[in-house]
Amino acid sequence: MNILTLFIILPIFYSDLTAIWVDVLPNTKKCFQEEVHKDVPVVGEYEIDNLHGNHVSISVTNTKDHSFYQKDEGSKAKFSFTSDEYDVCDICFQVKSQQTNPQLFTPIYFEMKHGVDAKNFDDLGAAANLKPLEIEMKRLEDLSYELVRNLVEMKKREKDMRSNNESTSNRVFYFSVFGMLCLFSLAFWQVLYLRRYFKAKKLID
Template identity: 50%
Template structure:
């Protein structure tokens, strides 16, 4: 048990820390951030948009199929959360729209912090709701982390099997195509020999 805890703690230390990212969005422009996320994963995001006169920023979160998971007109500061339905690419888009009569403003500062999986869970609220001790909360977090790692390894194994099957299928098709090409070449060469022999015989060039 102690060895398992040390292993999980080491995995926690190896995970990259998540921090907010910031960028500048020019007037009348749009910028999207994409990320691949597994199925049944909780995703949360905190955003803050600097206020500029005559500038309005819209926020939209969608999946690869175009389904809107979160939308906010005139986004300023807030949070969004959703649970993924399938493994695919999700994107968070900010669009800066200037009023027609507004003077062109400088680029707008946007701060975004997206978390998913174990990082997105609020263990403080969980501890209060279930009256857990600090050690129990840490064990719960490690348990969720281990489940996440197992799911990641399972998905990687599945992808490896799919790629192996694809490679084997491709190799088999290449082999069949090569054999068919060789058969066509041999058949064509045989037909040419037979045709030329008949032609030369007809011209009495050979007996």
């Protein structure tokens, strides 16, 4: 496989990018969730097409209510952060309006990049005086490392899921055995009880 093939294949099989348009009604809040991995840089950017006289605030928090980013005003902004552990972050846009009967949607464009996509290799190349081919090789190198990291993480998740499934299967098996033993014990006790009862009533010898 030559370098040209790598240029074509790697970007096709790997892309860690989220870009969406959201329409938010005045005096409402709209949120969505995004996975973030440990020690992987994340860059977010949003732009509001038309405020319609409204005020838009954005907040990015994790499941422990730790704030990665918070801004109450502005029509566009760019932010970046890195998480200390794997988590799911909540990105929320809240639109506040001072109008009496606000009805217009506020269109918001939001883009979030992870890992290699979040790095600006042109700036890195300019700082290190790298040639265009060297910049692209650096990008491919980082991309390959990130692919390996993702594969290792997927393998770990698969192992954890398999272990969890085996543990659940064993518990179900032992619970089934316990249930059968209880039923047999109850049936045996019923037989002894009925036999004693019938003997007491002299219905059987």
